[in-house]
Amino acid sequence: xxxxxxxxxxxxxxxxxxxxxxxxxxxxxxxxxxxxxxxxxxxxxxxxxxxxxxxxxxxxxxxxxxxxxxxxxxxxxxxxxxxxxxxxxxxxxxxxxxxxxxxxxxxxxxxxxxxxxxxxxxxxxxxxxxxxxxxxxxxxxxxxxxxxxxxxxxxxxxxxxxxxxxxxxxxxxxxxxxxxxxxxxxxxxxx
Amino acid sequence: xxxxxxxxxxxxxxxxxxxxxxxxxxxxxxxxxxxxxxxxxxxxxxxxxxxxxxxxxxxxxxxxxxxxxxxxxxxxxxxxxxxxxxxxxxxxxxxxxx
Ligand SMILES: [Zn+2]
Numbered sequence: 001x002x003x004x005x006x007x008x009x010x011x012x013x014x015x016x017x018x019x020x021x022x023x024x025x026x027x028x029x030x031x032x033x034x035x036x037x038x039x040x041x042x043x044x045x046x047x048x049x050x051x052x053x054x055x056x057x058x059x060x061x062x063x064x065x066x067x068x069x070x071x072x073x074x075x076x077x078x079x080x081x082x083x084x085x086x087x088x089x090x091x092x093x094x095x096x097x098x099x100x101x102x103x104x105x106x107x108x109x110x111x112x113x114x115x116x117x118x119x120x121x122x123x124x125x126x127x128x129x130x131x132x133x134x135x136x137x138x139x140x141x142x143x144x145x146x147x148x149x150x151x152x153x154x155x156x157x158x159x160x161x162x163x164x165x166x167x168x169x170x171x172x173x174x175x176x177x178x179x180x181x182x183x184x185x186x187x188x189x190x191x
Numbered sequence: 192x193x194x195x196x197x198x199x200x201x202x203x204x205x206x207x208x209x210x211x212x213x214x215x216x217x218x219x220x221x222x223x224x225x226x227x228x229x230x231x232x233x234x235x236x237x238x239x240x241x242x243x244x245x246x247x248x249x250x251x252x253x254x255x256x257x258x259x260x261x262x263x264x265x266x267x268x269x270x271x272x273x274x275x276x277x278x279x280x281x282x283x284x285x286x287x288x289x
Pocket of ligand 1: 211
């Protein structure tokens with residue numbers, strides 16, 4: 001049986017990361033809290049199988065991923081990888097640039113262009129598999145190889161989910177900007 | 192008919208091979224996934240090509256925006272609940288005391 005103090009000392013630093021991800025996956029706090037608690041209990045019970053010197057944070061995220069899948073068995077686990085939609089080619093950068101929404105120091109302004117609520121809502125609107133890839137890459141900063149191991153998919157799948165997830169995220173963000181009147185909607189009539 | 196946003200039709204460098212090669216690696220570049228040689232090649236291109244540089248910086252910043260706005264802190268109550276659950280848990284049933 002894993003020593004409780006050791007386990008807690010080793011894993012507690014990752015609780016905020018796991019909770020942030022769980023929150024964006026579950027979209028409500030109660031489910032997210034349950035998911036993180038379940039992740040910790042599963043991790044504690046199998047801590048003996050964790051190999052010292054390997055990536056503990058990635059190991060915990062893999063457990064969280066599996067716990068999440070278990071909780072939603074009825075949902076399909078994998079998206080249709082081949083399925084493309086028009087959002088997959090969207091470029092927020094070009095839309096904003098073409099509307100002159102990007103100033104000379106556009107990089108600094110982007111942070112203020114979208115509210116926290118908008119970014120969170122855009123992320124939560126993504127299909128779960130795409131959302132997870134974006135969260136692991138952008139929020140948690142995992143390498144593609146680590147994401148592949150966490151999600152148990154090939155690296156090519158990670159890259160395609162990231163690509164599609166990011167493009168859809170950009171489209172969602174652009175729609176928020178348009179709805180707020182921040183950017184002209186001159187092109188809505190065209191095709 | 193859908194129009195692709197993925198190229199730079201309005202840019203002076205549109206269609207040039209270095210731009211296309213750079214844009215093809217946009218995500219792998221901002222994600223830090225490239226080998227040193229490819230990364231250096233693209234960095235060199237970005238030094239010379241402001242439209243590409245602007246696009247790369249935009250995507251890099253967008254990553255930062257998503258990261259910063261999606262973080263949440265752990266409620267004290269949850270932390271306490273998890274620690275209590277671990278304390279009360281018998282642990283790994285298969286493990287043998289060492
Ligand atoms: Zn270029």
